[in-house]
Amino acid sequence: MHPFALLRAHDATAAIAAHAQDPELAFIAGGTDLLGLIKDRATLPARLLDINGLPDMARIDARPEGGLSIGALARMSDVAVHPEVRKRFPVITEALLFSASGQLRNMASIGGNIMQRTRCAYFRDEDDLPCNKRRPGSGCAARHGLNRNHAIFGWSDVCVATNPSDLAVALAALDAHVIVRGASGERSIPFSEFHRLPGTTPATETVLKRGELIVAIEVPPSPEGRASHYLKLRDRQSYEFALVSAAAAVAVDGRRLRSVRLALGGVAPKPWRLTAAEAALSGVSLDDPGALARAIAASFGDARPLAHNAFKIELAQRVALRALQIAGERA
Ligand SMILES: Cc1cc2nc3c(=O)[nH]c(=O)nc-3n(C[C@H](O)[C@H](O)[C@H](O)COP(=O)(O)OP(=O)(O)OC[C@H]3O[C@@H](n4cnc5c(N)ncnc54)[C@H](O)[C@@H]3O)c2cc1C
Ligand code: SF4
Known part of the structure; x- marks a missing residue:
């Protein structure tokens, strides 16, 4: 195991200053991703700054106007079962309950969850295989290797x-914002802009x-929040990452869709919002599966499969359709 010093933070301003000044220091919350990365030697920080003692960062506040504020240190399990989260945004509860395991959800924080790094097996391999994310310039073993679990977009x-x-994926569909504090104050980042596409610098992920x-x-707050659903397909039924997943949230007029929010997981370097499909779905009847499927297909013209994952193009459309139909039944 790589040796590191463990420090504890009690004040956010001091924690931010320490992080700004020390490139060898990493924040640690639940540690469920970071410690695995250190064991795999994918990242080797000299110092870990435990942020669990920072005040007021584990709160879950249901806003009077219908939205939510979720502290970065709130635990996945606490957020999943919060009565107002369940009621206002079932898609969040379901995305959390289909993640990891009960023990992991008790430890893992919301901030750590959105910062977790890819499960690409080459990136996580201790043998230091070619991986531009892990060692910039070394190549990408997955590009022409085993890429069944990899991206078809982006x-x-x-x-x-x-x-x-x-x-x-759920937060992208709901147009959430990430609230970030730095030396010069706070900024609010739209969720769709928080994660980066790899381009030529895949090591920089957010x-x-x-x-x-x-x-x-x-x-x-959103009129679609209550009628929402998260559907996750994986190679085994529990304790597994998504092969493909979809978050859907809808508002309806009778049986016709008035507005739709739709995002996919497991298909891209970031949660993948299906904006063309969302526009095409407006006005379509929930009782016309053919028209729903054709509208969803509007977002797949630019899908680019790799050697082993062309099946994801069909699978992702089916998952999106099923998630949409289940969300529609909740409207
Ligand atoms: C076996 C296993 C199965 C899993 N299955 C799933 C799954 O099915 N679905 C899923 O979504 N996830 C899954 N996970 C991932 C899990 O959800 C994450 O490990 C967890 O959410 C990370 O949260 P943490 O608090 O432990 O983060 P940490 O490990 O403490 O930190 C992760 C990263 O976030 C940074 N960080 C943490 N908090 C902050 C902050 N407030 N500000 C800035 N940076 C911060 C850290 O510096 C670090 O880089 C699984 C993990 C394991 C080990
Ligand atoms: S560069 Fe990306 S896809 Fe290629 S091996 Fe590394 S993490 Fe995997």
């Missing part, structure tokens, strides 16, 4: 990995800068 020749967070701490996630 990838580059330098990296074809997917983002593994289930929660992130727009978070050194010296910035995620303090909360804000979920705005």
Whole structure:
């Protein structure tokens, strides 16, 4: 095991300053991803700053106007069972309950969840295989290797990995914001802009800068929130990452869709919002599965499969359709 010093933070301003000044220091919350990465030697920080003692960062507040504020240190299990989260945004509860295991959800924080790194087996391999995310310039073993679990949207020749967070897919569909604090104050990042596409620099996965701490996630009120669903397909029924998943939220007029929010997981380096499909679905009847499927297909014209994952193009459309239909039954 790589040796590191463990420090404890009690004050956010001091924690942010320490992080800004020390490139060898990493924040640690639940440690369920970071310690695995250290064991795999994918990241080797000299110092870990335990942020669990920071005040007011584990709160879950149901806003009077219908939104939510979720502290970055709130645990996945606490957020999943919160009565107002269940009622207002079932898609969040379901995305969390289909993640990891009960023990992991008790430890893992919301901030850590959206920061977790890809499960690409080459990236996580202790043998230091070619991986531009792990060692920039070394190549991408997955590009022409085993890439069944990899991306069909948004990838580059330098990296074809997917983002593994289930929660992130739900938050992308709901147009959440990531609230970040740095030395010069707070900023609010739209969820769709938080994760980056790999381009030529896949090691930089988010727009978070050194010296910035995620303090909360804000979920705005939305008429679609209550009629929402998260559907996750995986190779085994529990304790597994998504092969393909979909978050759907709808508002209806009778049986016709008035507005739709739709995002996919397991298909891209970031949660993948199906904006063309959302527009095409407006006005379509929930009782016309053929028209629903044709509208969803509007977002798949630019899908680019790799050697082993062309099946994801069909699978993702079916998962999106089923998630939409289940959300529609809740409207
Ligand atoms: C066996 C296994 C199965 C899993 N299955 C799933 C699954 O099915 N679906 C799923 O979505 N996830 C899954 N996970 C991932 C799990 O959800 C994450 O490991 C967890 O959410 C990370 O949270 P944490 O608090 O433990 O983060 P940590 O490990 O403490 O930190 C992760 C990263 O986030 C950074 N960080 C943490 N908090 C902050 C903050 N407030 N501000 C800035 N940076 C911060 C850390 O520096 C680190 O880089 C699984 C994990 C394991 C080990
Ligand atoms: S897909 Fe990305 S993470 Fe996986 S080996 Fe290639 S560069 Fe590394």
